[in-house]
Amino acid sequence: MRLSHRSLTRSALIHLILGAYTVIALFPVILIAINSFKTRKAIFRSPLSLPDTESFSLIGYETVLKQGDFFGYFLNSLTVTLVSLFFVLLFGAMAAFALSEYRFRGNTLTGLYLALGIMIPIRLGTVAILQMMADLQLVNTLWSLILVYTAQGLPLAIFILSEFMRQISDDLKNAGRIDGLSEYVIFYRLVLPLVCPAMATVAVFTMIPIWNDLWFPLILAPGEETKTITLGAQVFIGQFVTNWNAVLAALTLAIVPVLVLYVIFSRQLIAGITSGAVK
Amino acid sequence: MDRQESGRKPFRWHILVFLLPATSVYTLVMIYPLAETLRLSLFREVDNSTVFVGLANFADLFFDSRWSDQFWNALWNNIYFFIVNMLVQNPIGIALAALLSIPRLRGRSFYRTAIFLPTLLSFVIVGFGWKLILSPLWGVAPTLLDFVGLKFLFAPWLGKEAYALTTVALVSVWQFIGLPMILIYAALLSIPEELMEAAECDGVTGAAQFWKIKLPLILPTIGIISILTFVGNFNAFDLIYTMQGALAGPNFSTDLLGTLLYRTFFGHQLQLGDPNMGATVATVMFLIILSGVALYLFVIQRRITRYQM
Numbered sequence A: 001m002r003l004s005h006r007s008l009t010r011s012a013l014i015h016l017i018l019g020a021y022t023v024i025a026l027f028p029v030i031l032i033a034i035n036s037f038k039t040r041k042a043i044f045r046s047p048l049s050l051p052d053t054e055s056f057s058l059i060g061y062e063t064v065l066k067q068g069d070f071f072g073y074f075l076n077s078l079t080v081t082l083v084s085l086f087f088v089l090l091f092g093a094m095a096a097f098a099l100s101e102y103r104f105r106g107n108t109l110t111g112l113y114l115a116l117g118i119m120i121p122i123r124l125g126t127v128a129i130l131q132m133m134a135d136l137q138l139v140n141t142l143w144s145l146i147l148v149y150t151a152q153g154l155p156l157a158i159f160i161l162s163e164f165m166r167q168i169s170d171d172l173k174n175a176g177r178i179d180g181l182s183e184y185v186i187f188y189r190l191v192l193p194l195v196c197p198a199m200a201t202v203a204v205f206t207m208i209p210i211w212n213d214l215w216f217p218l219i220l221a222p223g224e225e226t227k228t229i230t231l232g233a234q235v236f237i238g239q240f241v242t243n244w245n246a247v248l249a250a251l252t253l254a255i256v257p258v259l260v261l262y263v264i265f266s267r268q269l270i271a272g273i274t275s276g277a278v279k
Numbered sequence B: 001m002d003r004q005e006s007g008r009k010p011f012r013w014h015i016l017v018f019l020l021p022a023t024s025v026y027t028l029v030m031i032y033p034l035a036e037t038l039r040l041s042l043f044r045e046v047d048n049s050t051v052f053v054g055l056a057n058f059a060d061l062f063f064d065s066r067w068s069d070q071f072w073n074a075l076w077n078n079i080y081f082f083i084v085n086m087l088v089q090n091p092i093g094i095a096l097a098a099l100l101s102i103p104r105l106r107g108r109s110f111y112r113t114a115i116f117l118p119t120l121l122s123f124v125i126v127g128f129g130w131k132l133i134l135s136p137l138w139g140v141a142p143t144l145l146d147f148v149g150l151k152f153l154f155a156p157w158l159g160k161e162a163y164a165l166t167t168v169a170l171v172s173v174w175q176f177i178g179l180p181m182i183l184i185y186a187a188l189l190s191i192p193e194e195l196m197e198a199a200e201c202d203g204v205t206g207a208a209q210f211w212k213i214k215l216p217l218i219l220p221t222i223g224i225i226s227i228l229t230f231v232g233n234f235n236a237f238d239l240i241y242t243m244q245g246a247l248a249g250p251n252f253s254t255d256l257l258g259t260l261l262y263r264t265f266f267g268h269q270l271q272l273g274d275p276n277m278g279a280t281v282a283t284v285m286f287l288i289i290l291s292g293v294a295l296y297l298f299v300i301q302r303r304i305t306r307y308q309m
Helices: A002-035 A040-045 A059-067 A070-101 A107-119 A122-135 A142-165 A170-178 A183-194 A196-212 A215-220 A229-239 A244-278 B002-006 B013-040 B056-063 B065-100 B108-120 B123-134 B140-147 B161-176 B178-189 B193-201 B206-233 B238-244 B257-266 B275-303
Strands: B043-046 B049-052
Touching: A002 A244, A002 B065, A002 B108, A002 B123, A002 B161, A040 A244, A059 A244, A070 A107, A070 A142, A070 A183, A070 A196, A070 A229, A070 A244, A070 B013, A107 A142, A107 B013, A122 A142, A122 A215, A122 B013, A122 B257, A122 B275, A142 A196, A142 A215, A142 B013, A170 A183, A183 A196, A183 B013, A196 A229, A196 A244, A215 A229, A229 A244, A229 B123, A244 B108, A244 B123, B013 B275, B043 B275, B056 B065, B056 B275, B065 B108, B065 B161, B065 B178, B065 B206, B065 B257, B065 B275, B108 B161, B108 B178, B123 B140, B123 B161, B123 B238, B161 B178, B161 B206, B161 B238, B178 B206, B193 B206, B206 B275, B238 B257, B257 B275
Parallel strands: none
Antiparallel strands: B043 B049
């Protein structure tokens, strides 16, 4: 009896602490979202209450949709993220396969060279990157961002994928070789399907920093045509700083895609991190 | 044929094909610009021609008061920013992970998902969201403090030189706490059941179990978290830029090396942008990060005892 009583208090305490921190983590997001649906007066008079029939208003969203080309920004972000992701996964898997499958002179050295980029942020090369993109006339194009993000994502992708590819049994690949399959077919037909779960993990890790980045869009592609959603929201909020309805609506709109992705991928993401560490 | 003639294996082209796309993009867009940036820091623009000046840019950055005041200010701010992150983010992250890994905990995945969410939000959302919440205009922060009877503590923190940097650092903690939490959580899960059962048989339970058995086992992960925090903090820019602007106000009190790099490179207000000084700042950041990573790889990582599990 006494024991179960004690364990009950203990578990209540644990839930209290975790619950309290959950509130801290979610409160700002919820606060922004509920206030974006209120009139200006209600935002200031009672920021903590939910919108009701009297205080409900979509004026902020109307301003956002009228003023900024948010749909265009969103498409830009989507294009940049998906195309970079495609190249990171394709080139990353190819390089990881070469490094994990074959013994050749310079294998370790190539691996180390490619791993440098995991720790050294690409941002530090910005001065020269801007010069190079200007020389190639790629400033204010989505290609400049795609190139940078592909280079940025490759090191970690190669590192994680080659760890996974080392675990694939040699028997399978050798059986393929005996059947006369070329190395390319072995890679594409036998190995890639087996590392799909790892690719999904890499995809999530690669995607988030690209979608959220502010630095490179600000420097390489600040033009109206090429603004990403992150930069677009930043500029919009900077201009409408005193229009609280618009700012809160813009913030809420920026949260939604991340939230949707997270709900879809959270299991994958957390399973990925957990399995990586279990090894 | 080749093999018989020369006694060597034929050149395996497929290896080159597999490696070439990744290495060329990486070399061209990452390594070359990094090297070029390091090189640019040794040159200067004089009368429309580029002149090699050795380490003169660095001398200016460190000692010429036009640059050095801002540089040392940003460097010390950055060190302080890092210390706050290490001391607040990582212990809380570890504590949350320890609680989450308690067996048979209900609602585990809900807590985990919720606490990790801020890590995925962009700096724009985090920065502006907190700016609004902390704004004395809106009054959410004082209202909330009033609930717990601490209203007297409220001040427009972001606008005060004395508090702004700490406030921004704590917002950064709020955003990134999910990372240490999830990594430590994964490390704790990987500790084998039998080990804990053996500990229980020996009468080591509860808190003692955490301190004496689990903590030593997760030290390598704590090392990884520390170096990730270090690299992230000495490269930080976005949060300051969205919350305090490129001038990192009030009066540069929240200036970090990242914002200094941005201002030096692009210029601001009356000062013109200077690519060579920008490259110099980037080189200093590179050296700081490189020495941190080297310290971790060659000293700390080797000292940490790893237990075979």
